Amino acid sequence: MTxxxxxxxxxxFPTRQGTFEAVRGVSFDLGRERLGVVGESGSGKSMTGRxxxxxxxxxxxxxxxxxxxxxxxxxxLPERRMRRIRGRRISMVMQDPKFSLNPVMTVGDQIMEAxxxxxxxxxxxxxxxxxxxxxxVQIRDPERxxxxxxxxxxxxxxxxxxxxxxxxxxxxxxIADEPTSxxxxxxRTEVLNIMDRLVRDRGxxxxxxxxxxxLVAQFCDRVLIxxxxxxxxxxxAKDLHQARHPYTQGLLNSLPRLDAPQDRLPVLQRQxxxxxxxxxxxxxxxxxxxxx
Amino acid sequence: xxxxxxxxxWFGHPPDRVDAVQDASFTVPQGESFGLVGESGSGKSTILRxxxxxxxxxxxxxxxxxxxxxxxxxxxxxxxxVQMVFQDPYASxxxxxxxxxxxxxxxxxxxxxxxxxxxxxxxxxxxxxRGFCFRYPHQLSGGQRxxxxxxxxxxxxxxxxLLDEPTSxxxxxxQAEILNLLADLRAEHGLTYVMVSHDLAVVGHMCxRLAVxxxxxxxxxxxVTAxxxxxxxxxYTRQLIAASRGYAxx
Amino acid sequence: MNQTRRDWLLSDxxxxxxxxxxxxxxQGWLTFRxxxxxxxxxxxxxxxxxxxxxxxxxxxxxxxxxxLAGRLQPPSAEHWLGTDALGRDILSRLIHGSRxxxxxxxxxxxxxxxxxxxxxxxxxxxxxxxDQVLMRITDIFxxxxxxxxxxxFVAALGASITNAVLALxxxxxxxxxxxxxxxxxxxxxxxFIAAARLQGAGPLRLLVKHIWPLCxxxxxxxxxxxxAGIILSAAGxxxxxxxxxxxxxxxxxxxxxxxxxxxxxxxxxxxxxIAIFIVSMAFNLLGDGLRDVLDPKGAxx
Numbered sequence: 087m088t089x090x091x092x093x094x095x096x097x098x099f100p101t102r103q104g105t106f107e108a109v110r111g112v113s114f115d116l117g118r119e120r121l122g123v124v125g126e127s128g129s130g131k132s133m134t135g136r137x138x139x140x141x142x143x144x145x146x147x148x149x150x151x152x153x154x155x156x157x158x159x160x161x162x163l164p165e166r167r168m169r170r171i172r173g174r175r176i177s178m179v180m181q182d183p184k185f186s187l188n189p190v191m192t193v194g195d196q197i198m199e200a201x202x203x204x205x206x207x208x209x210x211x212x213x214x215x216x217x218x219x220x221x222x223v224q225i226r227d228p229e230r231x232x233x234x235x236x237x238x239x240x241x242x243x244x245x246x247x248x249x250x251x252x253x254x255x256x257x258x259x260x261i262a263d264e265p266t267s268x269x270x271x272x273x274r275t276e277v278l279n280i281m282d283r284l285v286r287d288r289g290x291x292x293x294x295x296x297x298x299x300x301l302v303a304q305f306c307d308r309v310l311i312x313x314x315x316x317x318x319x320x321x322x323a324k325d326l327h328q329a330r331h332p333y334t335q336g337l338l339n340s341l342p343r344l345d346a347p348q349d350r351l352p353v354l355q356r357q358x359x360x361x362x363x364x365x366x367x368x369x370x371x372x373x374x375x376x377x378x
Numbered sequence: 379x380x381x382x383x384x385x386x387x388w389f390g391h392p393p394d395r396v397d398a399v400q401d402a403s404f405t406v407p408q409g410e411s412f413g414l415v416g417e418s419g420s421g422k423s424t425i426l427r428x429x430x431x432x433x434x435x436x437x438x439x440x441x442x443x444x445x446x447x448x449x450x451x452x453x454x455x456x457x458x459x460v461q462m463v464f465q466d467p468y469a470s471x472x473x474x475x476x477x478x479x480x481x482x483x484x485x486x487x488x489x490x491x492x493x494x495x496x497x498x499x500x501x502x503x504x505x506x507x508r509g510f511c512f513r514y515p516h517q518l519s520g521g522q523r524x525x526x527x528x529x530x531x532x533x534x535x536x537x538x539x540l541l542d543e544p545t546s547x548x549x550x551x552x553q554a555e556i557l558n559l560l561a562d563l564r565a566e567h568g569l570t571y572v573m574v575s576h577d578l579a580v581v582g583h584m585c586x587r588l589a590v591x592x593x594x595x596x597x598x599x600x601x602v603t604a605x606x607x608x609x610x611x612x613x614y615t616r617q618l619i620a621a622s623r624g625y626a627x628x
Numbered sequence: 629m630n631q632t633r634r635d636w637l638l639s640d641x642x643x644x645x646x647x648x649x650x651x652x653x654x655q656g657w658l659t660f661r662x663x664x665x666x667x668x669x670x671x672x673x674x675x676x677x678x679x680x681x682x683x684x685x686x687x688x689x690x691x692x693x694x695x696l697a698g699r700l701q702p703p704s705a706e707h708w709l710g711t712d713a714l715g716r717d718i719l720s721r722l723i724h725g726s727r728x729x730x731x732x733x734x735x736x737x738x739x740x741x742x743x744x745x746x747x748x749x750x751x752x753x754x755x756x757x758x759d760q761v762l763m764r765i766t767d768i769f770x771x772x773x774x775x776x777x778x779x780x781f782v783a784a785l786g787a788s789i790t791n792a793v794l795a796l797x798x799x800x801x802x803x804x805x806x807x808x809x810x811x812x813x814x815x816x817x818x819x820f821i822a823a824a825r826l827q828g829a830g831p832l833r834l835l836v837k838h839i840w841p842l843c844x845x846x847x848x849x850x851x852x853x854x855x856a857g858i859i860l861s862a863a864g865x866x867x868x869x870x871x872x873x874x875x876x877x878x879x880x881x882x883x884x885x886x887x888x889x890x891x892x893x894x895x896x897x898x899x900x901x902i903a904i905f906i907v908s909m910a911f912n913l914l915g916d917g918l919r920d921v922l923d924p925k926g927a928x929x
Contacts, residue, residue: 102638102658126549127520241418270417270576271621278625297549304625340554342583344606344623350561351554351583432822457828470819474841476648483837487827509641512648517640530823 089258089291090116090138090176093152097130097137097315100145108133108146110315116259116291120282122306122323123295126337130315131295135261138293139178140168156258174204177252179245181264186248187236194232197251204255219250223280242273249280259291260284266301278305299326299337311337319366331366332357379538379570380406380429385438387421387428398424399436400594408537411564411571413581413588413602415618420591422574423465426540429572430462442538458488461531465543467523471515477501477526478511484533500529505559521552528559532567539564541573545580557584578622582606590615656921666917672910680726687720691877700893710895712885718899721877725900728878729907732793732862733855739797741847744804749839751805752812753831763809769802775861782870789878792871796861800854804847811843845922852915856908863904879904 097109109130114121125131137148140163153161160171172178180186188196197216198209205212213232220228223246236244245265252260262281266274282305285292296302302309303326311319311334319331329335336354387399399421406412414422428436431452440447442460464470471480481497490496498508504525515523524544531539544560545553557580564571575581581588582605590598590612598612610616638655642648660666679686688708695715703710709718751762769777781795815821816839824838863880865871872878874885879900886897 126551272417272617275621275625299550300624337550340551342554342557342579344579344582344619347583347606350558353555353558354551427822430822430826432825454828457826460826462823462826464819464823466819470823472820472824472838472842476645478645478648483824483829484827487824487829487833509643512642512645513640514648514652527823530827534827 088115088117089156091152091154092138093150095134095137095148095150095153097133097142098147098149107315109137112312112315112317114310114317114320116293118285118289118291119308120285120292120294120306120323122302122309123293123312124297124299124302124309124337125312126297128314129312131312132263134312135178135263135293135295138261139172139176140165141172141178170204173200173252173257174255175257176259176261177255177257179248179252179260179262179265182268187244189236191235192232193234193236193239193247197232197247197254200251201254215254216250219254220247222253222284223247223250224276225250240273242269242277245269245273245277246280249277249284253284256288257290259293261293261295263295264297265294267296267298274301299341303327314361316361317365318360318363321367331360333360379408379410379443380412380572381439381441382425382429383439383441385425385428385436385440387424387433387436389435398594399428402438402589402591402596404589404596404599406538406570406572408570409568410587411573411585413585414572414574414591415576415578415581415588416591417576417618419593421594422591423542425591426462426542426572426574430460430540431456454489458534459536460538460540461534461536462540462542463524463527463531463544466547467520467527468515468547470527471523473515476512476514477506477518480526480530481533484530488534490533496533500533503532503563504529505555519552520548521555524548524552524556525559528556528563532563535567536569538570538572541571543575544573546575546577553580560584578605578619590618659921660917663917663920665913666920669910669913669915669917672906673914676726676907676910677730679723680730683724683727687717687723689717689720691716691721691724692875693717700889700896702893703895709899710893712882712896713889718882718896721882722879722900722903725877725879725882725903728789728872728876729859729862732789732796733858733911735793736797736800736858736862737851737855739794740800741804741851743797743801744806745808745840745843745847747801748805748808748810749812749835749843752809753816753835753839759809762805766802766805769799770806772799774799775864778861778865779868779870782865787870787873789872789876792862792865796858796865800858803854804850807846807850808843811846812839815839815842849915849919849922852911852918855911855915859904859908859911 093113095109095112096107099106099108112130112134123131123134133142136142138153140160142148148162150161153159155171155175160168163171187193194213194216197219198212201212201215216232217228220231225231225243225246231239231243231247239247260281265281266277269277281292284290294302294306303323306323309321309323309326310317311331313333319329319334321329327338329338336352339352340354342351382405383403385399385402386397389396389398402425404412414425416422424433427433429440431447434449436449442456447456478497481500482493485493485496497511501508501510506522506525506529510518510522518526541560545556548556560571561584563569571584573581573584582602585602587599587601588605589596590600592614598610598615600610600615604610605619608616608619610619636647637651639647639651642651693716695711697715698711699713699715701707701711707717707719709722712718712721747762747766751759777799778792778795781798782791785791785795821834821838824834862871863883866878866880867884869884872881874881882900883897886900890897
């Protein structure tokens with residue numbers, strides 16, 4: 087089943103030198119799977135996520151042939167209707183929890199507010215839900231964390247709180263934009279485990295935006311590789327190291343590796359042809375290799 | 379080249395005093411590339427800043443080229459020997475200074491003559507070329523900015539370069555270019571590196587030896603072969619290596 | 629403008645120092661020009677400056693010639709804005725008064741932010757007891773209402789337009805000092821300051837070459853926005869008889885003269901009032917536009 091279907095998504099910004107196309111014709115379907123979106127800065131990966139959530143600010147413009155959530159168009163909805171979808175049906179986790187949490191509200195109040203905004207209900211119900219969510223993201227002492235202010239928790243804890251907050255209304259899709267880049271490796275594993283379990287247990291669709299190829303290869307089911315606003319290659323995550331597009335290969339090769347020391351790292355030679363050209367699509371055995 | 383003995387660094391005053399580094403000792407011989415790794419808050423960058431003289435609340439010994447340094451003031455000879463490249467190339471260049479202004483000020487401060495010719499050579503050295511001379515930081519990409527920052531550090535013709543996560547703010551393809559550049563410069567100028575990073579693969583690629591830090595203390599100093607083979611002495615180091623190998627689904 | 633010069637100015641890869649400098653100026657100009665209201669403010673101010681320069685040629689009559697027979701005349705073909713209690717042509721007085729307004733604005737804008745910048749950046753950069761002493765002095769100045777303090781200064785120095793301006797400048801600097809200090813505190817630990825320090829740059833060089841250029845832009849914006857207030861304060865001093873002395877055509881003093889007749893001969897007070905309003909507004913609009921150009925973080929999304 088397809089949760090989200092996007093065809094020919096374009097995001098453009100007017101500049102003094104003409105229009106700048108941040109996203110140039112992106113098409114993909116998201117099922118109940120972990121979909122990785124990989125690319126370098128400026129590749130349009132974050133902008134794709136923002137466009138789906140209707141978070142592209144004017145003068146930026148979003149156009150698409152199709153952008154449907156469960157068969158219902160969510161392209162350029164009026165802000166009031168988009169707000170009902172954002173958070174309740176599609177949630178987003180950002181890179182740095184420091185900038186996403188309100189510094190003058192306790193963690194508990196914020197999660198409860200997020201929940202009641204979408205689900206309504208009594209205060210004590212929201213409180214139970216918030217505690218349940220904090221437990222779901224492996225916070226050992228949820229009562230104490232509920233009463234804490236954002237500056238009193240660590241980065242990894244903050245990111246888990248963000249995830250708890252985003253998951254409180256039970257969204258169908260979670261868009262995570264570099265959710266672990268600001269975290270240390272040891273904390274990273276925990277946060278990923280939590281998201282992984284949520285996809286499996288709740289049947290959520292996850293769009294995982296990251297610049298970290300190895301991480302995406304290990305964590306996701308399917309990967310889209312973006313370059314200059316386009317998807318240049320899509321393939322099953324487990325096959326990432328057999329990628330066929332020279333850009334994907336170049337990115338993988340330019341990573342230093344502990345197991346294979348080399349004197350010089352191969353440098354990516356960018357080619358103009360990559361900007362256009364067709365998407366290399368791996369013929370997958372199933373449409374959604376992670377299973378539905 | 380660099381000797382650090384019983385280094386303690388703290389911030390603030392009691393009772394709020396935070397001991398960021400405790401009893402750290404290591405030596406880096408001339409020409410070596412030495413790595414400092416650890417998670418955020420482990421004190422690795424703090425050590426680097428104390429060596430550079432950007433933090434003055436420390437005790438212990440820091441000796442550069444055999445000469446002990448004081449916490450308060452560094453002399454001209456120190457700035458000619460030791461230079462630093464910072465983590466975030468977006469924060470380490472003055473937003474209103476062009477490349478030309480940055481480099482010529484640096485060269486003048488270091489008492490160099492023949493400024494224009496030196497600027498051209500520095501830009502060639504870091505692979506930018508003269509065309510970049512009059513650009514402002516906002517006209518440069520992240521990798522280009524970091525090259526300018528490296529050119530600025532090289533302007534003094536230092537012998538010891540302190541690298542504070544020089545590629546962590548960059549894309550992997552740009553990281554490869556910068557790491558290659560740093561390796562070339564070391565070979566060419568016979569530089570000594572002390573490099574801080576949270577990325578074990580980067581340190582494994584760049585360094586000969588490394589110190590692993592946890593909560594302000596050095597837990598282990600090891601050679602890069604031991605790192606690659608995963609034969610660390612300490613449990614913490616082994617965990618770190620395992621975690622850096624990637625994500626294994628629980 | 630032809631296409632090649634525009635490209636040369638907007639080039640991402642300037643070839644010379646001059647091109648780089650002109651290019652960044654042109655970028656700023658384009659941003660500013662995009663703000664219609666700010667352009668309006670700029671046009672008004674350019675007109676004001678033109679008016680001040682060419683006052684003797686523009687003014688239809690002398691601002692001082694009295695005509696007691698034709699006093700308190702309403703606006704007419706002969707006297708476009710009417711005449712005041714001594715029969716002087718109000719339009720001519722307004723035109724000549726623009727010189728005084730510009731003198732006040734210019735002098736205050738030169739003195740106050742410079743004192744503020746110096747004290748604020750030194751305090752913020754040095755820290756410790758220097759910071760404490762300088763900021764407490766600033767607090768003392770801030771503790772008095774600006775106009776009262778200016779009144780005290782003028783009373784002590786003697787009533788004249790020069791002393792009024794001096795008093796205004798001396799009372800206007802503390803907010804700039806606070807602003808400059810706050811800016812300095814955010815940048816003094818920046819990596820580019822650390823990098824310059826590692827090149828052996830001394831505190832004076834860091835202050836002048838690295839910190840000042842970053843503080844100046846927000847100060848300029850603030851000055852432009854404060855100008856309206858300064859014009860009003862100067863007018864207030866004039867109104868109280870402590871600023872410009874008769875028969876100088878200072879706008880505030882003109883309102884003061886007209887207040888006796890405000891019910892029957894409204895134009896005597898209203899015309900200089902409108903002039904003050906237009907100029908204050910122009911400065912405010914200009915300040916808003918400058919903020920878009922110079923201080924991107926304060927600009928509206």
